[in-house]
Amino acid sequence: MNEEIRREQYEKYLRTTHRLGRLAVVLTLAMLLGAPFVMGAYLGAMPDLAAFARGFMSIGVVYFVSCVAEYLIYVPMLGAGGTYLAFITGNLINMKIPCAVNARDMVGARSGTAENEIISTLSIATSSLVTIVVLALGVILLIPLQPLLQSPALQPAFDNVVPALFGAMACRYFRGNLRIAALPLLVMSLLFILVPSLTGSTSFMIIPSGAIAIGLAYLFYRRDRRTDGTEVSP
Amino acid sequence: MNILSRLNSPFIYLICAVIVVFVALLCVIFAVRAYRAGKAIGMDVTRMKRTIVASATFAVLPSVGILLGVIALSGSLGTPWPWLRLSVIGALHYETQVAEAAAEAVGVGGLSASQMTAEAFTTIALLMSVCIMWGMVFSLFTCRRYTDRLSRPAPKKKKDGKGLSLAGFGDRAMTAMFIGLVSAYLGSYVGTLVSGGGLFRFAGSFLPLAVALVGAAAMGLFIRLRERYDAAWIDSFSIAGSMLIAMTAAIFLGKLA
Secondary structure, three states: OOHHHHHHHHHHHHHHHHHHHHHHHHHHHHHHHHHHHHHHHHHOOOOOHHHHHHHHHHHHHHHHHHHHHHHHHHHHHHHHHHHHHHHHHOOHHHHHHHHHHHHHHHHOOOOOOHHHHHHHHHHHHHHHHHHHHHHHHHHHOHHHHHHHHOOOOOHHHHHOHHHHHHHHHHHHHHOOOHHHHHHHHHHHHHHHHHOHHHHHHHHHHHHHHHHHHHHHHHHHHHHHHHHHOOOOOO | OOHHHHHOOHHHHHHHHHHHHHHHHHHHHHHHHHHHHHHHOOOOHHHHHHHHHHHHHHHHHHHHHHHHHHHHHHHHHOOHHHHHHHHOOOOHHHHHHHHHHHHHHOOOOOOOOOOOOHHHHHHHHHHHHHHOOHHHHHHHHHHHHHHHHHHOOOOOOOOOOOOOOOOOHHHHHHHHHHHHHHHHHHHHHHHHHHHOOOOOOOOOOOHHHHHHHHHHHHHHHHHHHHHHHOOOOHHHHHHHHHHHHHHHHHHHHHHHO
16 A cells, blocks of 8 residues: 555544544533532432532542643553543543553554554553453442452552552563663652651652653663664564 | 442443444454455565454454453443443553542542442542543654654764664564563562561562463463474464463462462
8 A cells, every 4th residue: 555545544543543633522521510519419318519629629639730740651652542541431540551561562563653653542442442351340239249349358469459460561662671670760769768657649650660760771871772773662 | 229320320321322432433443444454555464364363263362351440340330331341441450440549539438338429439530531541642742643653764974984874673672672671570579578567578479470481481482382393273263372371370370479
């Protein structure tokens, strides 16, 4: 197929993805913000807007800052379609981001390419559908499943889903990138040891940790290029 | 009728189910469009299928963890609302914190069915929606410009040799960002062990760090098997398999904690 036609098709796909994504976001926001009022009408008790404003001032600001950081960090990993879907479906750090990064690396897609855009969207859509199905089944089977899922014997397993995930991901990504991974891991370990209260703000600590890793990656990239005198494949 | 019975009524389920089904349809639409676009631009169908299989297997165990979040919140907010929140937009590690903080902010003193009222519930529900909606709001207004800028070719090296081209650095930057993300979480597990129970007292829980190490060892084994037998299909299941092994280890290690 002609390269020009392919590019046109991809650009058309991107344009409609943005249109569809924005429409999806508007509709989802309308439904999510409208739901408490519809439920309020049914329950005969509308949200207390004064209490809402007080609550938003005390906790909303924190989450606003967190959302800004997440948005800036994750969009480059997700691409356009992946971004709209991931922010609509949530659970980014504990599922969507590792899932998309894993899929991207598995098929060898390079960031900023059409392939990365497609793979990322497929990965996030699939993982979101799995979550929706698992939660729907879980809610339908809540009564019979509850004793099993909440049994004390299984609690350590379900309390450690994220460490299990990041341990596995660490092996895959640190391997071959030890010179980039060593310093952020050391700095983060020291910070969390010296200021234990930071464990409540781990998602914020991704920013300095990521900055150190990107800084080191850039230094090594520059050095490799100067040594080889050629473009270095990533 | 007590408050939990009202929060678990068929009408509340219906409202939440409509939104969940809408989002599920969105996922199907985005997936089908991406698959078709991939085929149209000549991508290898096998790789797209591998992505779907790997993402589906990857998502199962974290989804069960998220289901536990639904169960945890259902005791005070009923089942339908936490089900909706954790299916759409919500995040396992935020949702409980926001719900708890929102309950305190509206004056019910914490998440508890005994203190919950219909008005407190609707106010908490609105707060939970507004607090975590900003990613969606930003994507509405800036996603197009942001992604366009990211996919623009990097400026080339100047003729005098000064200024280094960033072409080719994008992938390394993404990998480095992810390494930074994983490092932050692993660092927090080290900090929990060493200072979680007091500065340098080694009295904190060793479990998250031990589970992460088992997960890493299991992944190392999968990588070895994949390389030794040249079996690319192992990649599709290696993360899910490593997590399963690490979570099983957590059950046994938990008895030592």
